[in-house]
Amino acid sequence: MAEMWLQGFLVAFQGMNLLYLLIGTVFGLIVGALPGLGPMFAVSLALPLTYGMPAASAIILLSAIHASTSYGDSFASILINTPGGPTSVASCWDGFPLAQKGKAGFAMGISTAGALTGGLIGWLSLVLIAPVLAELSMGMGPAEYFMVGLLALSLLSMASEGETIKGMILGGFGLLLSFIGRDPITATKRFTWGIVYLEDGLPLAVVFVGLFALSQIIMLAEQGGSVAELREAKRGVLEGVLNVLRRPVTIIRSGLVGIFMGIMPALGPSTANVIAYLVEKRSSRHPETFGQGEPAGLLAPEVAKSSCIIGDLIPTFTLGVPGSGVTALFLAALILHGIQPGPEFFGKGVLPYAVFAGILLAQLTFFILGLGFAGKIAKVVLVPNTFLVPVVVVLCFFGAFAARNFLTDIVITLVFGVIGFALYKSKWPLPCLVLGFVLGDILEANFHRTLIIGHGSLTPFVTSPTSLVLFITCVVLLCWPYIRTLASRRSKSNYALARVSVEEEVER
């Protein structure tokens, strides 16, 4: 076994493979930094280039692109509040406030180290417990998946930041938007109003570019000046890295959220980063600091995103079941090179070990490059908004168009830009819309599958122990803010009563 690992690392360390790692990482960082263009675009673009390569080199190149695109996605989130893609929406919420405070370098340091630690957690779970995790995920049926979706949706109460009804309305609106297109079970065209474009549903990346990137840019244009003054960019990056090391609980918690989301089909990094942020906020002793430049609020989505990306590969390698669109491309790459994924994958000599070594090296490569350039990239915040705004608007439109080559995608970006701007301006909790939109498909498809299994009965939701536990957790999470308010009111009234009686005693 140790010998296999050694040979695997020797293959990964071959000159050509190191070159592929470097090329893949640089390419991924560039694509990631462009708003709207994410790993799906980058990996699909690179896939045809791998035809002539050895299998290990192909997977190493694709892994490097995948990891660095996701990491690069966070640049724009932190520096100009425009997510590079759906996987880094939550990175804006505390990353940009840090940049506004002049701590862009610090935020970039947190992002870089967070992405590395998340990647390492994901890699360890891929290497050590992949078969067990994959078996666990395969043991879950649609009822359990529905409950997991519901559990994630129950975080609406936390995402709504005290505006519960507004949050629920936006969550519902997000769910309704996700229903546009074909029904996941019967493929009936719904809510398309005869428009062919809508038959495939609203594209996630395009909607998010509009909601988060374009809306923010309109705000920046209004503000004038520049995003922030930058203080000590280089030292800030190192401080950010050290700050990450002081938060082991956040790392482990978010890493676990990421892996959990990764191993389950259909739940990917776009869900993981939002859920990890909300879970971290819920667990924090100072949730009021979230959204105002809380380092844990940036670290959690970064760790979860990176661990989820590798967690996504677990069912792909061990079962041949891709967890997301990007891992489906990995599956295609494996099959193209004559490798059949599944339980036999681990018995294919040095190859799996070389692939795993390559995935680990991909994490280290973007970390080293990120550390080297984070300070310089952070200086984007110094660019006057007068110049920054047209550049980002052009990039948003370019990104929206590039993914599918539809001019209508740009129209959708503009429409959602206006919606996002209006909601931002009046301080509506936009994360709720994201939660609803991301989870709609999973909830509906698994709800119907469960009904089919139960022949129309709802009992499968409560007869499975896992599903029942998840359901009870949902109810507790939804009721928790009210229980806490009631408890604090009671303790306050007890305290007041006690105080009155003490004062009476003193008076006597």
Added chain:
Amino acid sequence: MKSYLWRFETFAVVAIGFFSGLFLFQTYQYGRRAALFPRIISLTVLFLTAVFLYSRVHRIRKQKAPSSKEETVRAASGVKPATAEGVNWLLTLAAATGFLVFIYFIGFAAATFFYVAAHLYLAGYHRHQVIWAFAAAMAIAMLGTAYLFAIPLPQGLVVDMILETAGGR
């Protein structure tokens, strides 16, 4: 500002309510399975919007309307208008919409050139050489990126027509 926000909120909630009502109406055209989940959600959203609007109306009835004197004091407190340094949001939006229309007619690269230049002028930047050089650099960068990633950027209706005419001859 508060009354503006209130008006916006009411508008937004009514718009979402209308949207979900439309969804609810549409669900009656689909089969049971396809209609079930959207129907549940649209009914829930309609209920929530009703609750929200009721709570707002209830709150407004409770509150006393501010006197004209209070309004004057608030206006005189000198809240800096958002457009003091930057570009009004409506102008930014209009420029972006114009950019989209230009893409359709003259293609992405040419539209980028004109949009970037127009935005810089709107933002009050008047160093012409810098404006045109920056706009040209941006357009070239977009063409380069599109070439690198093999993205067929829209050429625009005008270019298409010219090419078609030239091809016809």
